[in-house]
Amino acid sequence: MSVVVIGGGATGLSTAWWLRREGVPVTVVEKGIVGWEASGRNGGGATHANSPLFREEQRLWPQMDELLGYPTEYQRQRIRIAVTPTQLANMERGLVIAEQQGFQVERLDPKALRDLVPWVGDEVAGGCLLQFGGHANPQRTVQAYAWAIQDLGGTILQHTTVTGIRVRGGKAVAVETNQGEIGCDAVLIAAGPHTNRIAAMVGVDVPVAPARAEMIVTEPVPLIRFGGADGNGLYGRQTLRGNLAYGGGPHEWLELADARTPRPVNSPVVRSLARRLHEMFPRVAHVRVIRSWAGVIENTPDGRPILDRLEDPSNVVVATMSSVGFGLSPASGHALAQLLVSGRCEFADLTWLGLARFHGLDPDWRETAGWVPWSPPAPEISTATGVHS
Amino acid sequence: MPRTIDPTSLAGKDFAIDQHVQVLVVGAGPAGLSAANEAARLGLQVMLVDEHPVASALIGLDIPYLFGERLDPAVQNKPRMLERVVAARPELETSFELGVDVRLGVYVWGAFVEGPTSRALPHRLIGLADEERSWLVSFDRIIVAAGARDLALAFPGWDRPGVVGAQGAAAAMRLYQAFSARRVVVLGAGALGLQTALQAQAAGLQVAGIVDLASPQQGEALDAVRAHDIPIHAGHAVRGTLGGIELQGVRIAPLAAQDAAFDIACDTLIFALDLVPNVELFDLLGCAVSWRPELGGFVPDLDAEGRLSVPGIYAAGDCTGITSSVIADATLGEIAGRCAARAAARDAGIDVEALPPAIHPASLPDRDAARRHWLQSHAPQSGDDVMICRCEEVGLRDLLGVRPPRYLSYKPTSFEHRDLRTLAADGPINQDQIKRLTRAGMGACQGRRCREQVQILLAMQGNQPTGSVPLPSYRAPLRPLPLNVLSAHDETTEMRDNWVVWFGISSQWLPQWEPVPDVIDPRDDRRVLRDFEA
Numbered sequence: 001m002s003v004v005v006i007g008g009g010a011t012g013l014s015t016a017w018w019l020r021r022e023g024v025p026v027t028v029v030e031k032g033i034v035g036w037e038a039s040g041r042n043g044g045g046a047t048h049a050n051s052p053l054f055r056e057e058q059r060l061w062p063q064m065d066e067l068l069g070y071p072t073e074y075q076r077q078r079i080r081i082a083v084t085p086t087q088l089a090n091m092e093r094g095l096v097i098a099e100q101q102g103f104q105v106e107r108l109d110p111k112a113l114r115d116l117v118p119w120v121g122d123e124v125a126g127g128c129l130l131q132f133g134g135h136a137n138p139q140r141t142v143q144a145y146a147w148a149i150q151d152l153g154g155t156i157l158q159h160t161t162v163t164g165i166r167v168r169g170g171k172a173v174a175v176e177t178n179q180g181e182i183g184c185d186a187v188l189i190a191a192g193p194h195t196n197r198i199a200a201m202v203g204v205d206v207p208v209a210p211a212r213a214e215m216i217v218t219e220p221v222p223l224i225r226f227g228g229a230d231g232n233g234l235y236g237r238q239t240l241r242g243n244l245a246y247g248g249g250p251h252e253w254l255e256l257a258d259a260r261t262p263r264p265v266n267s268p269v270v271r272s273l274a275r276r277l278h279e280m281f282p283r284v285a286h287v288r289v290i291r292s293w294a295g296v297i298e299n300t301p302d303g304r305p306i307l308d309r310l311e312d313p314s315n316v317v318v319a320t321m322s323s324v325g326f327g328l329s330p331a332s333g334h335a336l337a338q339l340l341v342s343g344r345c346e347f348a349d350l351t352w353l354g355l356a357r358f359h360g361l362d363p364d365w366r367e368t369a370g371w372v373p374w375s376p377p378a379p380e381i382s383t384a385t386g387v388h389s
Numbered sequence: 390m391p392r393t394i395d396p397t398s399l400a401g402k403d404f405a406i407d408q409h410v411q412v413l414v415v416g417a418g419p420a421g422l423s424a425a426n427e428a429a430r431l432g433l434q435v436m437l438v439d440e441h442p443v444a445s446a447l448i449g450l451d452i453p454y455l456f457g458e459r460l461d462p463a464v465q466n467k468p469r470m471l472e473r474v475v476a477a478r479p480e481l482e483t484s485f486e487l488g489v490d491v492r493l494g495v496y497v498w499g500a501f502v503e504g505p506t507s508r509a510l511p512h513r514l515i516g517l518a519d520e521e522r523s524w525l526v527s528f529d530r531i532i533v534a535a536g537a538r539d540l541a542l543a544f545p546g547w548d549r550p551g552v553v554g555a556q557g558a559a560a561a562m563r564l565y566q567a568f569s570a571r572r573v574v575v576l577g578a579g580a581l582g583l584q585t586a587l588q589a590q591a592a593g594l595q596v597a598g599i600v601d602l603a604s605p606q607q608g609e610a611l612d613a614v615r616a617h618d619i620p621i622h623a624g625h626a627v628r629g630t631l632g633g634i635e636l637q638g639v640r641i642a643p644l645a646a647q648d649a650a651f652d653i654a655c656d657t658l659i660f661a662l663d664l665v666p667n668v669e670l671f672d673l674l675g676c677a678v679s680w681r682p683e684l685g686g687f688v689p690d691l692d693a694e695g696r697l698s699v700p701g702i703y704a705a706g707d708c709t710g711i712t713s714s715v716i717a718d719a720t721l722g723e724i725a726g727r728c729a730a731r732a733a734a735r736d737a738g739i740d741v742e743a744l745p746p747a748i749h750p751a752s753l754p755d756r757d758a759a760r761r762h763w764l765q766s767h768a769p770q771s772g773d774d775v776m777i778c779r780c781e782e783v784g785l786r787d788l789l790g791v792r793p794p795r796y797l798s799y800k801p802t803s804f805e806h807r808d809l810r811t812l813a814a815d816g817p818i819n820q821d822q823i824k825r826l827t828r829a830g831m832g833a834c835q836g837r838r839c840r841e842q843v844q845i846l847l848a849m850q851g852n853q854p855t856g857s858v859p860l861p862s863y864r865a866p867l868r869p870l871p872l873n874v875l876s877a878h879d880e881t882t883e884m885r886d887n888w889v890v891w892f893g894i895s896s897q898w899l900p901q902w903e904p905v906p907d908v909i910d911p912r913d914d915r916r917v918l919r920d921f922e923a
Contacts, residue, residue: 023492033816033819033822036822041827049902050897050898050899050900052901052902067773069800069803070793070799070800070801070803071797071798073792073797092896092922095899097676097898097899132859139792139825139826140825140826141524143825143826145494147544147803147807151803156815158815159816159817182870189813208852211892212506212507216870216875217852219832219833219869220833233888233889233890234890235890235891240796241781241794241796241828248397248888248889248890248891249883249884249888249889250397250399250402250887250888250889251397251398251399251892252398252399252400252506252507252508252509253395253398253400254505255508257505261507262504262505262506263505263862264506265501265504265506265507265508265673265675266499266501266864266865267399267501267503267507268404268499268514268516268525268877270398270499270865270866270875271516271523271525271875271877271880272877272884272888273882274870274872274876274877275876275877275878275880276877276888277872278873279856279874284872285871285872285873286871286872287871287872287875288833288869288870288871289866289869289870289871289872289875290832290835290866290869291831291835291864292831292864292865292866293864294506296506299892299897300893302894302896303892303895303896303897303906304896304897304901304905306844321898322897323891323892324891324897338773339504348902351902352901352902352903352904352905353901357904357905359534365914367393368392368393369393369395369396370393370395370396370400371395373397373508373509374394374398374399374400374508374509375508375509376401376510376511
């Protein structure tokens with residue numbers, strides 16, 4: 001059998017890599033550059049104990065540099081920081097899911113926290129050291145997947161846009177692109193915010209809404225032992241180079257007009273990110289922000305992944321990780337490769353991540369939730385005479 | 390309009406805005422000053438912003454020019470520097486008289502306008518900052534006269550303190566009067582190099598020589614240089630810089646006889662081969678830019694009156710293109726500034742005639758060839774690896790090999806069959822992709838010292854025109870700003886009360902091996918919790 005993977009993000013690339021490891025002929029079709037969108041520009045977090053894929057993710061990440069043959073900058077463990085007593089109480093509640101599964105958490109009093117994260121202030125409420133989870137460099141990891149696929153003989157077609165999926169006898173038999181047609185025995189649709197548009201080509205509605213989110217990064221500061229330290233309304237990490245890369249805060253819902261993803265811009269929210277980073281790390285108040293960026297991600301109505309093999313066409317699998325895809329990608333690719341080859345995931349219970357849960361979904365679900373683009377009333381333009389229209 | 394507003398999204402949220410201006414002018418050089426004064430004369434309310442005098446911490450990062458650690462400690466005295474900047478720009482007096490709101494020592498670090506991924510923005514905003522705080526200003530129209538910056542091209546030893554750019558030297562001599570150089574060698578014998586040498590001579594410095602691969606540009610400037618008996622070494626390449634921590638000289642050799650190298654003693658090398666138009670704001674504002682090597686690189690697309698592709702945005706002066714006539718004649722910038730101000734006024738409904746535009750001559754030399762020649766003669770031929778990105782310590786070999794940064798350990802065997810050429814076989818070379826993989830251009834100087842040379846080196850390696858490597862994106866903040874300065878001290882309560890780490894979808898963070906509960910227990914609402922990240 002041969003598989004066409006539509007979408008060269010972390011999920012699609014990981015799936016293609018797993019397929020090649022099994023010797024399955026695979027072609028990845030990517031409209032731009034691999035990992036160019038959200039997969040390569042996120043916080044790099046890999047700590048999602050609420051996911052059925054998490055155990056497999058935990059098993060795989062420490063091996064990924066070796067398995068892929070290229071560096072991912074994966075680092076184990078995380079630190080949570082609570083600046084205020086309220087945040088400390090919230091942090092405790094958030095640890096329940098992980099601890100119920102047996103993952104270990106070490107509580108840190110302010111002094112112990114300061115010993116590990118010297119940037120926090122005197123007033124910090126506390127924190128914890130997670131003996132699980134971790135983080136990696138998204139840009140380096142997506143390229144590592146792509147190179148590893150090529151090293152195993154897989155094909156990656158960049159700058160190639162999917163224009164249709166040809167179905168015969170209830171099965172997808174070819175993927176049509178602006179560069180020609182690619183015959184196949186199975187298809188994975190893992191096109192991020194474009195997943196619904198691609199799935200519509202086979203008559204399937206995959207409810208996702210795209211949005212823009214943003215991050216800031218500082219100049220490097222000396223490395224601390226556990227760089228995956230965050231809190232105070234921010235997610236992020238210290239990179240192995242030493243930069244502080246953090247995001248969070250309000251997103252902006254988008255409508256994608258066509259097959260392209262427009263360049264996501266930043267907003268003045270970058271100042272609010274700086275404010276929270278400064279509040280959390282007052283001892284590095286002088287450290288300079290040198291860059292910001294934004295990315296486009298998609299969410300399903302309940303914010304959970306859709307990892308499902310369709311009934312019709314029966315050889316098509318759809319995948320969206322609902323805005324949390326990078327960290328879980330070693331495991332999601334493994335699961336999707338199994339869905340494509342054998343029809344079921346052997347290592348995790350994906351029962352509740354199927355499309356069926358959205359049967360009967362209100363067609364106006366995005367409007368109802370307010371998950372649609374919003375524009376302010378037309379601004380007043382002052383004229384030369386000072387009269388406001 | 391949606392029936393509901395998602396409270397954790399940007400919809401309906403405003404940002405704290407310090408003030409509104411009809412016309413914001415960025416840059417108080419000849420073009421910006423004349424634009425601001427003309428707009429004020431036409432009855433518009435104008436704010437004129439200029440970053441000089443810049444903080445000494447930025448000077449140390451070679452921002453905005455290649456200062457090469459050759460500014461004396463006087464630059465730490467901000468009030469004195471402010472006086473000198475005002476004294477160096479007498480037209481500012483007119484601005485004050487006309488009621489222009491002049492802000493000196495203020496950085497433009499961000500620009501936020503409506504676009505395909507930015508529809509919720511209630512106003513067009515510019516981010517400003519000084520050394521204490523940042524703030525936002527809304528505007529109707531903006532005239533960008535952001536000037537040009539130094540082109541840095543590698544040569545062996547160029548990363549030693551004492552290597553400054555032509556703009557850095559000019560600012561040090563004329564704007565700050567704080568140049569700590571005594572004996573200089575100028576690299577570049579074109580219009581810029583000759584002018585730089587003459588300015589140094591006039592400032593009382595000893596000019597020990599002018600070096601260039603090419604022959605000097607004929608004309609009055611060359612006659613003046615000759616009259617001062619400044620030695621010109623045409624057809625020479627730089628073989629290295631001399632000295633310990635401090636620069637003590639430069640070693641050069643004729644291109645035709647590389648073993649006939651000789652040394653020239655100097656404490657400062659001024660790299661004056663060329664300049665680069667500042668297009669960073671245009672990129673942030675979403676304005677179209679085009680590759681025009683005869684104008685110095687990427688420049689904004691503009692109509693005859695100075696309008697850009699996005700309505701309400703105008704440009705004038707060096708940031709729209711650099712030519713030898715522009716370098717020699719500052720009045721061309723002044724004309725362009727007035728022209729853009731007239732266009733802004735006309736678009737605001739003021740009845741005034743358009744000014745005839747200052748048009749660049751039709752036939753101009755392609756300066757890309759000279760830049761390539763410089764790199765061909767200096768980067769690949771040196772026996773040692775040449776540093777390209779100084780902030781991130783990316784050498785030429787690392788760049789062309791697309792190697793991970795030196796702080797990472799990795800299997801060298803994996804990269805034996807990976808380099809820039811194999812990457813190019815997978816698709817057109819993209820500098821932003823190379824930046825992410827090698828880190829070239831990712832440092833604290835924000836790529837100012839390597840952006841252009843990386844572009845040229847990538848193009849040369851791919852056997853493609855320089856302009857076919859697209860402009861790598863610029864990002865806010867356009868100047869490095871400390872966390873406590875960029876910080877939104879004026880954040881609205883609406884922003885604060887609705888802040889979430891990630892979307893605030895409660896069901897996302899509950900166990901996904903269970904169905905979504907029909908009703909989510911409020912105690913189980915983990916949307917503010919920290920058990921997740923993107």
